Amino acid sequence: MAEASAxxxxxxxxxxxxxxxxxxVATIGTKESIAAAFNFIDDKRVHEYLNSQWRPTLGADEERFFLVPGNHDRYRDIFGGTASPEFDRAFTKYWRPTHGVQHRVIQDGDSHLAVVAGDFCLATDDEASGLNRLGRGKAHAEVVDEMISRTANLRGKYSDLIAIWVVHFPPIGLPWKESPLVLIDADYFRSQAKRYGVALVLAGHLHRNQVDLSPNQTPVICGGSMCVCEGTDHNWIHGIEIECEGGEVREVRKNDFVWNDNVGDFVGTSFSRIL
Known part of the structure; x- marks a missing residue:
């Protein structure tokens, strides 16, 4: 699967x-696990998609790859202790936040698209109780405020700016059995996204392909994992096309590629219009 991804x-x-x-990107946030993830993402290609050890690599560069940490990347150990620093130490090329936020601006003709990411991983073990903390994140007010400020500053620079926000934990309602995965203060985050004219929220975490188009809310696209261990039907790559004109989103389209065991590759399965 890693080879097919590369x-x-x-x-x-x-x-x-x-x-x-x-x-x-890693199973846990230990130095060894984070290093393995970093090498897969960052190693240079020497032959097609293989590195010098003939292992698959994404051959990433910091201009075209954009990362945000997830809860697994922050685990200090196999028991799920929070706030491991190893992701920040290893991924400095790709994760350079200020107050937990980083951004990238993409220009296409006269249109500008800002991708603003926030780190909602738990800062301390006591932000969520017991085992529930393992899958939880929190929409920290200071991080949300920085995302708002960053978006506003970019709008002051680019009058035609379209903003999308990226977080690991999707700010959506979940069934009771998935309550340990719910983002703490999700309603606050999503209300701010709507209030400040964010066009789209991209998230992960749930290991499945899901789109939430709740009325009067900013749409949320939750991507399935490129590689997970519990089942091949959870493995996805998504191509998202955002058509912009004059500071407005005209259309959002999503092309889904799912892992197929029989083919041994990611296969296009659907093409849908989100907006």
Whole structure:
């Protein structure tokens, strides 16, 4: 699956302005696990999608890859202790936040698209209780405020700016059995996204392909994982096309590629209009 992912990025890379990885690049946030994830993402290609050890690599560069950490990347140990610093230490090329936020601006003709990411991983173990903390994140007010400020500043610079926000934890309602995965203060985050004219929220975390189009809310696209261990039907790559004109989003389209065991590759399964 890692090989197919690397091949996809190599073969399809020219069709995308930006590759967005919405967290959980590592199993846990130990130095060894984070280093393995970093090498897969960052190692240089020497033959097609293979590195000098003939292992698959995405061959990323900081201009076209955009990352945000997930809860697994922050685990200090196998028991899920929070706030491991190893992701920040290893991924300085790709994750350079100020107050937990970083951004990228993509220009296409006269249109500008801002991708603003916030780190909602738990800062301390006591922000969520017991085992529930393992899958939880929190929409920290100071991070949300920085996302708002960053978006406003960019709008002051680019009058035609379209803003999308990226977080690991989707700010959506979940069934009771998935309550340990719910983002703390999700309603606050989503209300601010709506209030400040954010066009789209991209998230991960749930290991499935899901779109939430709740009325009078900013749409949320929750991407399935490129590689997970509990089942092949959870493995996805999504191509998202955003058509902009004059500071307005005209259309959002999503092309889904799902892992197929029989083919041994990611196969396009659906093409849908989101907006």
């Amino acid at each position: 091949r996809f990025v190599l073969e399809e890379g020219e069709n995308f302005d930006l590759f967005v990885v919405s967290g959980d």
